[in-house]
Amino acid sequence: MRGERQLRTKVAHEPPAPHMEGRKPLEARRPALVMRHVHENKLALCVALEAVADALPESVCRAECLRIASLLVPLLREAHAYEDDVIFPAYAAAAPDADLTIQRLRVEHVEDESFADEVTEILLAVGHGEPIANAEAMGFMLRGLFETLRRHIAFEREHVLPAILG
Numbered sequence: 256m257r258g259e260r261q262l263r264t265k266v267a268h269e270p271p272a273p274h275m276e277g278r279k280p281l282e283a284r285r286p287a288l289v290m291r292h293v294h295e296n297k298l299a300l301c302v303a304l305e306a307v308a309d310a311l312p313e314s315v316c317r318a319e320c321l322r323i324a325s326l327l328v329p330l331l332r333e334a335h336a337y338e339d340d341v342i343f344p345a346y347a348a349a350a351p352d353a354d355l356t357i358q359r360l361r362v363e364h365v366e367d368e369s370f371a372d373e374v375t376e377i378l379l380a381v382g383h384g385e386p387i388a389n390a391e392a393m394g395f396m397l398r399g400l401f402e403t404l405r406r407h408i409a410f411e412r413e414h415v416l417p418a419i420l421g
Contacts, residue, residue, distance in 0.1 A: 286341045287416050293334045294408045300327060301401035307378070308397040312390030321382035324375045331371050335364040342411075345419040356414070363407055370400050 303323050307315055343357045350356075377393055387393055 286345055287420050297404055301404050304397045304401040308394040311394045312387050317382045320378040324378035327371050327375050331368050346415050349418040374400050
């Protein structure tokens with residue numbers, strides 16, 4: 256027992272391993288790790304949206320349209336809720352002058368979800384066999400959404416995540 260107590264004391268006072276110096280413990284990094292995973296999922300949907308846009312008008316996979324439509328809005332809503340509940344408070348604590356940035360990101364969330372709702376309607380219609388009335392307009396709409404999402408993710412990766420990781 257005495258040896259255990261000495262070992263615990265010794266371990267508790269040892270400096271961090273060289274590869275861990277300056278890094279927060281895993282628990283403190285967890286929100287950033289979750290966001291990286293969310294970003295990867297969003298980027299995968301962007302790739303799928305781009306593939307649909309590139310396949311217009313003749314080669315669109317209707318099943319893929321249905322798959323994307325089923326994932327798009329739920330993924331965005333879940334990601335945005337996590338950002339509102341976890342990421343933005345952590346960002347505000349790490350960067351006290353971030354209020355306007357957080358406000359802007361929240362507005363972008365509303366716009367992205369609204370845009371995703373419209374894209375989902377079109378994808379569902381195409382997925383269920385309706386003809387593509389205007390392939391150019393549909394392609395423009397799909398590209399508008401995935402480019403907006405990619406810009407948003409890039410901003411979060413360049414500014415928000417580094418701040419919360421400290």
